[in-house]
Each structure stands twice: as structure tokens, then as C-alpha cells.
Amino acid sequence: MPPSSRPEVFPVHTPAASQIFTTVLSHGPLTRSEMAGRTGLxxxxxxxxxxxxxxxxxxxxxxxxxxxRALGRPANPVRVDGGRALFLGVKVTGDELIGVLTDLCCRIRVARHLPLTDRDPKPVLAQIAELVRELLTEADGFGVRVRGLGLAVSGDVDRAAGAVRYSPFLEWRDVPLAELAAMTTGLPVTVDNDVRALTVAEQWFGAGVGLSDFAVVTVGAGIGCGLVVHGQVVAGAHGVAGEIGHVAIDPAGPLCHCGNRGCVEAIAGEEAIVAAVGEAAGVQVADAAEALAFAHRGDAGARAVYARAGEAIGRGIATVANLLGPELVIISGEGLAAYDLFAEQIRDAFAAAAFGSAAQCAVRTRPLPFEEWARGAAATAIQSFITTDQN
Known part of the structure; x- marks a missing residue:
């Protein structure tokens, strides 16, 4: 195992230590009295x-x-030493791997992209190992060891088991990714759904800092949702909490790859939009960029497709607000490139479908590059390092 990747355990594994450390990580520097006030300890x-x-x-x-000298014992602020440890995060898409090297405060130090040549698990693992080796070489220049690797994958991911149960874009079923990646890289590995990983990063280091209840909705190839309820990222009993992309809003709507009809994703996902724009325009549309170009040129059919997508997203967000009553919903993802085409429909559909005071939920957009998704994977590795007893 390379020197930079030798495992080291977190010094204290108690609920209080984890709570204090994550509080300082997200809100610091803090004095001890401020820590007590924030944690209730x-x-x-x-x-x-x-x-x-x-x-x-x-x-x-x-x-x-x-x-x-002047006061005797003043209240000194305490902060996290971000340079004390390094972590790797890799976002696995259908086309490429995005990898980042971060410090303990999840600040990106190095970012790398590697095209995927094959989506089968074995070659993907080989390419993950290649990317990890490259990032470990970069880590050696910092003189600090890498403590863990986070992998973020779309679909039904069981973090506790470290397994990808089903990823439609990769066409994977029941892949024990954490175990295989740990054997390949020699690092402790955390595997999570990509949207939940992004939500962890937003909770600890981004727009969700200080909020006890919020959601992250991602718009792009799929429609994803990460949920934070009472300060905890929620996966649910079976790991699929927040799948608003598969909330059926039109029983007579288009067929979704999940087998149901009229899901939010079957109307507002990238593949669905490309197909619908092509049908409306009567031509073959190659990809999302071409579909967007049709709409921006004023094609009425294409613009109607985006308007319908916005309505579906707004109704999906209203479902989240009605069920959980979050303080904030953050909309992100590569699909925000078309936000000007469906922003009004998202707002109107949300306002119409949100019940009572649920409509008070703030909805804001937050464009994030794909490196931030990889940063989310690193955040899950940091989370595991802090909270898991590795002794």
C-alpha cells in the first residue's frame, strides 16, 4: 500500500466527539461555549x-x-486543521469518471477527469484504480496521507452494504462496489447514491449549513432528490428515499425506464426531453445541447416540451414540500442550462401543488459543476472516517 494511503483511525469514536467535530467542521471556528450552545452538550x-x-x-x-496576558484565560476559538488529512472522491457517470483530492474541510486540491471506455463493472473498477493511483501521486506532494475514498453512483445504492443495487445509466445490478474498490485501491471505501453524496456536501459545507430540514433536487440525465430531515441525510429503510424522479404525476404519460408511466423523470429527464423535442420538431435530435438549441431558436414545440418538464419538476418539488416541510429546496444539476425555459413553470406548478404553509418553502437554484458531485463523494468518505469505529 502506498505510504500516502496507509489507514489511520479517527482519534475518538463517541457520539459527542463526532458531533463536536462536525459542528466545528461546518460552523467553525467556534469557542467551547459556542460548541456547547450549538450541540446542547x-x-x-x-x-x-x-x-x-x-x-x-x-x-x-x-x-x-x-x-x-491581559485577561487570564480568554475564550479561544477552535477550528479544524483542514491539512491534517486528505480524501478522494470519484463520481461515476455513464461516460466518465470525475475524481477529486480534497482536504479534511472538503476543499478541492486536485481534480481529474477520465473517460469511461466500458460500463461493465470490471473495466470501470480498473479505471477507478487508475484514477485513484493518479490522485494518490498528487497527494504525495502534500505530504499527508489519504484516509478514505468515496464513490458516488446514480441509482439505488445501499451505503451500509457498499453495494449498487441498480444503476440504470450504468446497467449495473447488485455490484458490491465498496468491497471490490477496497481490494483494488487498498483504501477504506464508502459508496453512496450520487445525489445523497452531493446532499452531504451541501449539508456540511454548502448551502445547507445550519439548516435542519432541506432537500437537494437535481435535474439532468435523471431527476434526483437528497433529503435532510432533523439534521440527518435520509436514505430510508431500503435506501431509495427521495426518489421523486419516479413519482408518477401522469398515469397516461410516457413510459419510464422504471416500468411505470408518467414519472417526473419520464417527462423532465434529459433523455425524455431529447426524444420529445425530436418528436415535436419532426427531426432526429442528437443530444440535450441540440434540444436546447431548438428551444432557444424559438421552436414552439421544443419550448412546450421544456414547459411541461418544468411543470413536472415543480409538482415533484411540491410533493417533497408537502410530505416533509423543508425550509429550503436547492435545485441543481446540468439540466439548469435550460432553466430560463422552465423556471416560470417550476414556480407556478410548485405554488399550485404545495399545500398550505408548505408553499413557504424557499426554492433556489445552485448550479454546480460535476467536480462538486465528486466532492460530495469525498464528503461521504470524510463522514465515514469521522463517524465509523474503525478499530
């Missing part, structure tokens, strides 16, 4: 949790010597 419990984390170098206390 006693001053003694905070001190007990902070001490070993400082001794191990994961937390750093910023001491103001002048204030110390």
Missing part, C-alpha cells in the same frame, strides 16, 4: 471531546497571547 462534555482531537491535531486552538 455540557461544558464538561465539550472539553472532554475537544481535548483528544486537539492532541491528535484534528482541531487547532487559536490562542491570542496578548488577550491571554
Amino acid at each position: 455540557s461544558a464538561a462534555a465539550v472539553t472532554k471531546a475537544v481535548r483528544p482531537l486537539i492532541e491528535a491535531g484534528y482541531l487547532v486552538e487559536d490562542v491570542d497571547e496578548e488577550a491571554r
Whole structure:
């Protein structure tokens, strides 16, 4: 195993230590009294949790010597030392691998793209190993070890088992990806659904910091949704919580690849839009960029397709708001390139379908490059490192 990838366990595996560390990670620097206020822990419990984390170098206390001399024992802020550990994140798409090397604060240090030559699990694993080797070489230049690898894959992913149950874009079923990738790379591996991974990054490091209830809806090749309820990313009993792409809103609508009709994804997913624009225009449309060009040139049929897609997305978001009552819904994904064509329909459909005070949920767009999805994968690896007992 390369020196940069030798495993090291987090110094303290207690609920209090994890809570304190993630609080400082997301909100820091914080004084000990501020930690107590945010977590509800006693001053003694905070001190007990902070001490070993400082001794191990994961937390750093910023001491103001002048204030110390003047006041005796001032309240010093404590922050996470982002350079204390490195992590890898890889987003697996149907066409390429996007890999990032991040620090402990999930700041991207290096990003790499690698085209996929084959979607079968074995060659994909070989290419993941190739990308990991390249990133580990980059990590050696930082002089800090890589603690874990996160892999983000679309579809039905069982994080606890480390398995991809079904990924329609890769055409995978029951692939034990975490086990296989760990054997191939020698790293601790976390595998999660790509939208849930992105949601972890938004919760800890992005637009969801400080919110106890919010959702991330992604628009693109598929329609995904990550949910945070009472401060926890929700996967559900079977790992498919938040699949609003497969909420049927039109029983007589187009056939979805899941087998049902009129799903949000069958109307607003990239493949569905391309097919519908081609049918409306009476020509073969090659891809989403060409479909978008038709609409932007003013083709009435193409614009109607995007309007219908916006209505479907708005109704899907309203379903989330009605069921869970989040404070915020973040819309992201590559499909935002067409946002000007369906923004009004999303707003109108959401307002019409949201029940009562659910309509008070804020809806905002947040365009994110694919590197951010890989960063989400790294965030799950950081999360596993902090919260999982590896002894």
C-alpha cells in the first residue's frame, strides 16, 4: 500500500466527539461555549471531546497571547486543521469518471477527469484504480496521507452494504462496489447514491449549513432528490428515499425506464426531453445541447416540451414540500442550462401543488459543476472516517 494511503483511525469514536467535530467542521471556528450552545452538550462534555482531537491535531486552538496576558484565560476559538488529512472522491457517470483530492474541510486540491471506455463493472473498477493511483501521486506532494475514498453512483445504492443495487445509466445490478474498490485501491471505501453524496456536501459545507430540514433536487440525465430531515441525510429503510424522479404525476404519460408511466423523470429527464423535442420538431435530435438549441431558436414545440418538464419538476418539488416541510429546496444539476425555459413553470406548478404553509418553502437554484458531485463523494468518505469505529 502506498505510504500516502496507509489507514489511520479517527482519534475518538463517541457520539459527542463526532458531533463536536462536525459542528466545528461546518460552523467553525467556534469557542467551547459556542460548541456547547450549538450541540446542547455540557461544558464538561465539550472539553472532554475537544481535548483528544486537539492532541491528535484534528482541531487547532487559536490562542491570542496578548488577550491571554491581559485577561487570564480568554475564550479561544477552535477550528479544524483542514491539512491534517486528505480524501478522494470519484463520481461515476455513464461516460466518465470525475475524481477529486480534497482536504479534511472538503476543499478541492486536485481534480481529474477520465473517460469511461466500458460500463461493465470490471473495466470501470480498473479505471477507478487508475484514477485513484493518479490522485494518490498528487497527494504525495502534500505530504499527508489519504484516509478514505468515496464513490458516488446514480441509482439505488445501499451505503451500509457498499453495494449498487441498480444503476440504470450504468446497467449495473447488485455490484458490491465498496468491497471490490477496497481490494483494488487498498483504501477504506464508502459508496453512496450520487445525489445523497452531493446532499452531504451541501449539508456540511454548502448551502445547507445550519439548516435542519432541506432537500437537494437535481435535474439532468435523471431527476434526483437528497433529503435532510432533523439534521440527518435520509436514505430510508431500503435506501431509495427521495426518489421523486419516479413519482408518477401522469398515469397516461410516457413510459419510464422504471416500468411505470408518467414519472417526473419520464417527462423532465434529459433523455425524455431529447426524444420529445425530436418528436415535436419532426427531426432526429442528437443530444440535450441540440434540444436546447431548438428551444432557444424559438421552436414552439421544443419550448412546450421544456414547459411541461418544468411543470413536472415543480409538482415533484411540491410533493417533497408537502410530505416533509423543508425550509429550503436547492435545485441543481446540468439540466439548469435550460432553466430560463422552465423556471416560470417550476414556480407556478410548485405554488399550485404545495399545500398550505408548505408553499413557504424557499426554492433556489445552485448550479454546480460535476467536480462538486465528486466532492460530495469525498464528503461521504470524510463522514465515514469521522463517524465509523474503525478499530
